[in-house]
Amino acid sequence: MSPDLVALAVVIILPLFGALIAVAAPGHGGRIAVTVALGTLAAALVLLVRVGGAEPVVVEVGTWSPPLGIALRADGPAVLLLSVSALILLCVVLYSRPLIGSRSARMNQTFWALLLLLWGALSVIFLSRDLFNLYVGLELLSLTAVALVAIEGRRETLAAALRYLLFALTGSLLYLLGVVLLYAVHGTLDLGLLSGRLGTGATDGLALAAMTAGLAAKTALFPFHVWLPPAHAGAPAPASAVLSALVPKASLYILLRLWFEGSPALAGEVVVQSLGVLGALAVLHGSLMAFRQERLKLVIAYSTVAQIGYLFLIFPIAAGEPAGADAAWRGTQFQLLSHALAKASMFLCAGLVVEAAGHDRLARLAGFARAQPMTLFAFGLAAVTLIGLPPSGGFLAKYLLFNAAFDAGVPVWSLVVLIGGLLAAAYLFRPIALAWRAPDADRTAFAPVARSRQLLPMLLAIAALSIGLAPGGPAGLMGGLP
Amino acid sequence: MIDWLPVLILSTSLVPALITFFLAQENHFWRNLINLGGAVLKLGLIVFLLIEVAGGTFHEVRFDLLPGAFLLLRVDALALLFLTLSGLLWLLTTIYAIAYFDKKPNLSRFFGFFGLCVFSTTGIALSGSLLTFFVFYELLTLSTWPLVVHRQNPASMAAGRTYLRYAMPASVALLVAILWLEHLTGPVEFTSGADLAGIDPATLRLIFVFFVAGLGMKAALVPLHGWLPAAMAAPAPVSALLHAVAVVKAGAFGFVRVVHDVFGMEAITELGLGVPLAALASLTIVYGSVRALGQREIKRRLAFSTVSQVSYIVLGVALAGPLGLVGGLAHLVHQGLMKITLFFCAGIYDDRGGIRWIEQLDGIGPRMPWTSVCFSLGALGMIGLPPMAGFISKIYLGLGALQSGAPWVLVVLAASTLLNAAYFLPLLYRIWFVESSTEETLAGRPLGIIAPAVLTGLAAIAVGLFAGSALSPLGWATSIVEQNYLP
Numbered sequence: 001m002s003p004d005l006v007a008l009a010v011v012i013i014l015p016l017f018g019a020l021i022a023v024a025a026p027g028h029g030g031r032i033a034v035t036v037a038l039g040t041l042a043a044a045l046v047l048l049v050r051v052g053g054a055e056p057v058v059v060e061v062g063t064w065s066p067p068l069g070i071a072l073r074a075d076g077p078a079v080l081l082l083s084v085s086a087l088i089l090l091c092v093v094l095y096s097r098p099l100i101g102s103r104s105a106r107m108n109q110t111f112w113a114l115l116l117l118l119w120g121a122l123s124v125i126f127l128s129r130d131l132f133n134l135y136v137g138l139e140l141l142s143l144t145a146v147a148l149v150a151i152e153g154r155r156e157t158l159a160a161a162l163r164y165l166l167f168a169l170t171g172s173l174l175y176l177l178g179v180v181l182l183y184a185v186h187g188t189l190d191l192g193l194l195s196g197r198l199g200t201g202a203t204d205g206l207a208l209a210a211m212t213a214g215l216a217a218k219t220a221l222f223p224f225h226v227w228l229p230p231a232h233a234g235a236p237a238p239a240s241a242v243l244s245a246l247v248p249k250a251s252l253y254i255l256l257r258l259w260f261e262g263s264p265a266l267a268g269e270v271v272v273q274s275l276g277v278l279g280a281l282a283v284l285h286g287s288l289m290a291f292r293q294e295r296l297k298l299v300i301a302y303s304t305v306a307q308i309g310y311l312f313l314i315f316p317i318a319a320g321e322p323a324g325a326d327a328a329w330r331g332t333q334f335q336l337l338s339h340a341l342a343k344a345s346m347f348l349c350a351g352l353v354v355e356a357a358g359h360d361r362l363a364r365l366a367g368f369a370r371a372q373p374m375t376l377f378a379f380g381l382a383a384v385t386l387i388g389l390p391p392s393g394g395f396l397a398k399y400l401l402f403n404a405a406f407d408a409g410v411p412v413w414s415l416v417v418l419i420g421g422l423l424a425a426a427y428l429f430r431p432i433a434l435a436w437r438a439p440d441a442d443r444t445a446f447a448p449v450a451r452s453r454q455l456l457p458m459l460l461a462i463a464a465l466s467i468g469l470a471p472g473g474p475a476g477l478m479g480g481l482p
Numbered sequence: 483m484i485d486w487l488p489v490l491i492l493s494t495s496l497v498p499a500l501i502t503f504f505l506a507q508e509n510h511f512w513r514n515l516i517n518l519g520g521a522v523l524k525l526g527l528i529v530f531l532l533i534e535v536a537g538g539t540f541h542e543v544r545f546d547l548l549p550g551a552f553l554l555l556r557v558d559a560l561a562l563l564f565l566t567l568s569g570l571l572w573l574l575t576t577i578y579a580i581a582y583f584d585k586k587p588n589l590s591r592f593f594g595f596f597g598l599c600v601f602s603t604t605g606i607a608l609s610g611s612l613l614t615f616f617v618f619y620e621l622l623t624l625s626t627w628p629l630v631v632h633r634q635n636p637a638s639m640a641a642g643r644t645y646l647r648y649a650m651p652a653s654v655a656l657l658v659a660i661l662w663l664e665h666l667t668g669p670v671e672f673t674s675g676a677d678l679a680g681i682d683p684a685t686l687r688l689i690f691v692f693f694v695a696g697l698g699m700k701a702a703l704v705p706l707h708g709w710l711p712a713a714m715a716a717p718a719p720v721s722a723l724l725h726a727v728a729v730v731k732a733g734a735f736g737f738v739r740v741v742h743d744v745f746g747m748e749a750i751t752e753l754g755l756g757v758p759l760a761a762l763a764s765l766t767i768v769y770g771s772v773r774a775l776g777q778r779e780i781k782r783r784l785a786f787s788t789v790s791q792v793s794y795i796v797l798g799v800a801l802a803g804p805l806g807l808v809g810g811l812a813h814l815v816h817q818g819l820m821k822i823t824l825f826f827c828a829g830i831y832d833d834r835g836g837i838r839w840i841e842q843l844d845g846i847g848p849r850m851p852w853t854s855v856c857f858s859l860g861a862l863g864m865i866g867l868p869p870m871a872g873f874i875s876k877i878y879l880g881l882g883a884l885q886s887g888a889p890w891v892l893v894v895l896a897a898s899t900l901l902n903a904a905y906f907l908p909l910l911y912r913i914w915f916v917e918s919s920t921e922e923t924l925a926g927r928p929l930g931i932i933a934p935a936v937l938t939g940l941a942a943i944a945v946g947l948f949a950g951s952a953l954s955p956l957g958w959a960t961s962i963v964e965q966n967y968l969p
Contacts, residue, residue: 330548369634373591377503389624389653390617399551399661406665414661418654425650433642438634471547 004050004057008074010043011082012127016120022112026105029112030097036116037093040123041086047079052477066190072127076477077333081126081253084337085246087463088344089119091456095348096238098453099355111151111239118144118242125250131179131189134254138175142168142218145247148239149231160230167217167227171251174214181207191261198262205268211258212271218251221275221312222282225305229289232301237351240297244304245344249336252311260318260329261482272319279312280416287423296353296360296431300346303427306420307339307386313401313416317408318481324408326480331400333478334471338393338464342385345460349379352454353435356446362431367439371446374454376435381461383428385468388421393467487531487541488555488608491565494524495572495604499597505590514580517593521573524604528569531557542610550669553617556610558673559962560743560811563955564607564735567815571727571822572600574934578826579719581930582833592632596723598625603728606735612660612670615739619656619700622732623649629720630713641715648699648709656696663689663744672743683753686745690755693740694762700733701796702789704766711785718829721781725788726822734795734814738807742967747802757888759800764894766793771901778840780828783905784821787864790898791817797891798879804963806882809875811959812949816863816871819942823860826935827853834927843909845918852932854913856939861906863942866899870946874956 018036022029051057056075065071074082093115100111121144124137146168150161183189185201198204217224232244286306293299310332317328352375353368354360369376385394398417405414467474498520505513534541535557542556557565579596583589602625605618623646631642660670666685667676678686699706713724724730741750741759750756770790777783794817798810830853831837837846847854863870876895883891949956 384624389620391621396547396551400548402657402661403665406661418658422650422654425646429646433631433639436628436631436634437636437639475548 003046005059007043007046008057008059008072011040012120012123014040015116015123019113019116019120022116023109026109029108030101033093033112033116037090041090044082044086047074048083051076051079052473066193067188070130070133071190073129074127076479078126080337080474080477082123084340085122088245088340088460089242091460092238092241095453095456107151114144114147122246122250125253129191131182135176135179138251139172141247141250142172145243148243149235152236157234160234164227164231167224171214171217174210178207178211191257194262212255215251215255219248220305220308222278222285222305222309225282228305229298229301232304233297237347237354241344241347244301244347245340248308249340272315275312276316276413279309282306282309283416283420287420287427290427294362296350296362299427299431300350303386304343310335310401310420313413317404317410317413320408320410324404327400327404327407329481330475330478331397331404334393334400334467335397338385338397338467341460341464342382345378345382345457345464348457349375352449356449362434365435366437368435368446370439372449372454374458376432378458378461380432381465383432385464387424387428391468392465396468396471485541485543488543488557491524491527492601492604494520494527495597495601499594499601502590502597503594507587507590513590513593517576517597521576524569525573528566532562535559535562551613553614554610554671555608557608559965561607563811563958563962565604567818568600568603568607568727571818574937575719575722575727578931578934581928582719582829595625595628599629599723599728603732606732610672612664612744615736616656616660619732620653622728623653626729630716632717632720638715641712644712645709648706652696652699655692659689659692659696670744672739675746676744678749687753687755694759697733697736697740700729701737701792702730703762703793703796704769707789710789711782714781714785718825718832722822722825725825726818730788730792731814731818734792737796737799741799742807747967750802756800756802760797760888760891763793763797763800764891766790767894767898771898771905774905775901779838780840784824784828788821791821791864794875794879798882801882801886801888803882803886804968805878805885807967808959808963809878809882811962812878812956813875815955816875816945819938819945820860820863820871823856823935823938823942827857830927830931840909843912844916847914849918852936856935858910859939859942861910865902865906871942874946874949
């Protein structure tokens, strides 16, 4: 077997296998997770280098090629997402070890297993080319994500988890409905084989509508976002980091593949425009809500609602003049990657705030700049990416989307990018300014936090910046609109 | 083969800044050594680059980001004019800040962001393309905010909020202007300018309005000036940075680049954009002066004076003629020298004498002679007393106005001179001719805070006295205009 195939197998199997061991050996969850994280990151980087230098890596499981068998395919966008999620998960695992280690035995047993299962599900989704395989990954992802929200068992997080479950299951069912309809007509679920044939069947329109709606609900596109803020703000901070940074991206990734690789011939103007409008509304609504929150984790969670909105602008832009399509495709991926890194960094920062202060109420954060300057700095760097200021991955995303909107002859969509950046500046500078204030007279003491753990969000924020400083490599891997 | 010189000169500010963040508060020796060392090294590099540019070698380095998007650093004569000013004043401000803050808290953070600010300013000076300019312009906004709110009290937090409320929309305006223009013309480099042929004049005018909004905020053009007086809550070295070294200068410098290197004088004249911009600058000159008259706090009076004085540069640029541009460019340096002297002195009055209000200046002259002499030099220069720096600027602006067929500008200059005298002379009268009401002794004033003020004060005279020399700012500005902007 070539090293590519080994790496591809490791990326999927190692996290799933690690999850099993973590259940079997409850006392060693942390150590297992670190080993798995390092191994998976290494495998993802191998894939990144190999795919960057040559062709996509394709594996036909059991040597049966589609439509009989199932193909796994690591192409540019897939390996970028694999690498970024491996980096985020490694940081999350390192961050969580002291935190989870101090909790109950039950927490120790379940947290690591769930986290690794979730990782496995992400890998399956990023690499699969089969719509049913994707469904299996999606279900696994949703269930582990819901469990992570509920893991602390507090009343309000259980309520949030239940609402999340409801949306996730409805989304899955809609997606599954679409899959069944497509299979009945075309006799295959392989994306490559479906490409160009979508839209020819009588029920294809219904199937695509159902799948799009289901995936949009899982991605928390406005107005299906109501489950996201309480769930992401209620989960333990390291879990929130993964939930907010990566989980919605997985369903969006499927949606992008379905629309732009499956390239349905019946891409209705109404659907495309309304996806864009919903994205724009998500940016506005999420930002305004983020500005009104009194708790840091809720600010960050609503910011996710807003940032996801940008990812839907590609639909109307790609439907315009073809000149803007490639820039839109790359801009969307830059937004996907840099938001993932920055958002994970922010939630880890919020976790450090909670650990130090015992709460995350913005009004009582005065003096935090003195207590943990590095954490606040990391939060600021992550904010630079989310606002889209140069030189960050977020800036490049907005630069490309702005240009794409102009090139596609639909400059109105560039307004969303600009207004969203301004609103992001408003809601992200607010917590920074509040934490910057000199300590009050009745100074609230901040518990000390290990310096090494403050480095982790910093590392992620710097990674988000460096995408903007050296974008050539990633841009090459992203390719043009398929 | 990459030309490392522009990168090296950027890193003389960036590396000290990054190291400084990690130094402990008590580590005064290393922090001062690194920051001063960086500033001195940078001056050395600037001198080397001056020789290179005089010899006709323009160092340039390009980093490709994406197809059609690149960062370009280029050392040309105009870049060096701004670079020399900021490099020199950075060194002096660092010396001043070290003495001013002494053992106050949060110094590593302060000097870290201070270094980042100068790094961004250097980047603005060296930018060879619009996109590069934007990147550093935004970095400057970001690195200034922590300095404005350095004191962490409610007043400075409010000032920081005001600063961002102006800066963020302005940044959006500038981004729109740049991306829209580049969408029509392709990437714009300052050496070649934008190819405006075949573009609808109405669109170009609209793009120019966005440029004015984006750059006018930092240059404190009315009505985008409100953040500058508010930012007076920051400590004195920050005021020096905002008013003389970096922020307002970045806006004014941006106007030079956009008007002369992107659009070009002919296009500006053809599109009829010069006169409205000159009118806006004139309005700002008069308005800033009138508002300065009404201020009772020394630093606020100086702040409104900056609003007024920076627009001289914009005015010179907007006249879209060679002599006006010479005056504007010379004033870029002159205003920096004079205003930094005034702010150094205001900081000493405040910090060592507890003097913040104009009434408190009574009889301070004999009690703080060095500071008061420097303050007086700065003030007289601002009024435009011959042969000081401000006089030279005004002469050339006036000549430029006549050359460009805008004699009404002379009225603005005359009115402004009268107003300058009206708001500065009462201060000098109080300092030197009114009896002091108290006899209490004042806190010690170390050499470190006096010497920079004396040096910049003397420089403000020297650039006027030796304006005829080719090495003076005026001589330099003249040669830049002759080499680059004359048909």
